[in-house]
Amino acid sequence: MTTDVRYRPGGDNSVLKLILHGLYKNRCYWCRVPKEYNELEIDHIIPRDASKDRLAEIGQELHLAGPLDVHDPGNLAPICRPCNNEKGAVDYTGHARILVLLRNAMKLAPRVKQNVLRFGATSGLAKALLKAATADLAAQADRELFLMHAPSIAQRLSLLGYDLDEISSYETVEVASASLGAIDFSVELSGSARRAWVILSDVCGATWRDLLDGPVDDILNAVKERALNELEVGDEVSSTTSEVPGVDFVQLDVNHVKFEREGDLFEFVVEGMFEVGMSASVARSDDRGDGLIYLNGEVYAKGTYWIGLVWDSADEDLQVNDFKVEEWSPEVLIYP
Structure with a gap:
């Protein structure tokens, strides 16, 4: 090769x-x-x-x-x-x-x-792995055959020491944003995070919409505030923007859930990542310093967030008690 x-x-x-x-x-x-x-x-x-x-x-x-x-x-x-x-x-x-x-x-x-x-x-094994990984399972018979024999492959993986619990499950959840309407969250969970979600959903009766409908706008507002600050700093030249950045696109993931219990209280933390693109009009002083020029500002950012929740088993009340945008990695462009 x-x-x-x-x-x-x-x-x-x-x-x-x-x-x-x-x-x-x-x-x-x-x-x-x-x-x-x-x-x-x-x-x-x-x-x-x-x-x-x-x-x-x-x-x-x-x-x-x-x-x-x-x-x-x-x-x-x-x-x-x-x-x-x-x-x-x-x-x-x-x-x-x-x-x-x-x-x-x-x-x-x-x-x-x-x-x-x-x-x-x-190699023979490589060819077989490639064929299995890339097989088109659109046909019902092919899909049934694949599912029939998949457990034997999973069993062999387990015998080789592979932790099957770490294989991720995927789900797409639509939540409501006051500013953007419907937004899709991509949920990817494995291991302890999947077990924590089972407790949160089966024991506490929560759905993803219960958890995310409110915090999604808190997350977006925090991200917009940071983006506004990035545009005002710009490319090390003093800039101002007279508008809150508009969201051109947003992608939100949930990739971990963890919990602790103390008496009747269950405390959960939902963690995830975001990617967002925003734009706004940017004004800065012209070369003479006696007027303004108007430019286009664009921010693309990736980062992480977490949402804290508390469930009281005594009154079966689930509440969001905190959230935070943590990691923040922006790319800023200001151009005519």
Whole structure:
């Protein structure tokens, strides 16, 4: 097998796609919704038809050794078909979100290359694993056959010491936001988090909407406040914005639940991640200092949050008692 790991136009990219699927936690990188292997395609973050001059320019912007190689894993990510159609061949390089996604792909690239080479698609076992992982289970008979024999594979994994409890379960939950309407949360739980959720739902009678309908706006407002501050600081030039940043897109995940009990009180903490893109009009002094110029401001941010809840078993009352946005990693662009 060649040691040159890259996308091959017109060639077999199934192993590369499988590795990308796993490293991106079975999600489309654009909408972050969990997807089956066959629902995904390989996306070129910077379009493959970008001009040589543009690729050289991007290489300089990202401090690469040369022009960006569009087929290198550092420019590849798994994307679902609807998102790929939406994104198209547009060069979003000037957008804060694309810069973050491209840097993330470049960070993952060494692992992508290593895992593709380790997979060794020429071996019998590798071929069987690839076929099982990529099988189209749309047909009822194929799905039934897969489910019939899956427990024997799970049993073998257990005998090899693999903790099956750490395999994640996925769920998409729609919650209501006063400012944005319906928002989807992607819930991914495993191990102790899944067991804590069973207590929260079965014992306390909670649903995800009970927990998230209120806090979602608290989280968004806290994020908007931070984004406003980022735009006012801008690129180290004093700026002001006369409006609260508008939310262009938001993606919210729940990935952990934990609890403690003290007498009749059950205390829960729901933890998750967010990605959000926001924009606003930015004003700053002109070069003469006697007037204002108006620019476009854009913030793309990733971070974490937690929500604290208390359930009193004496009166069966579940209340949200606290929330906090913690990690905050923004990318800010201000442009004409």
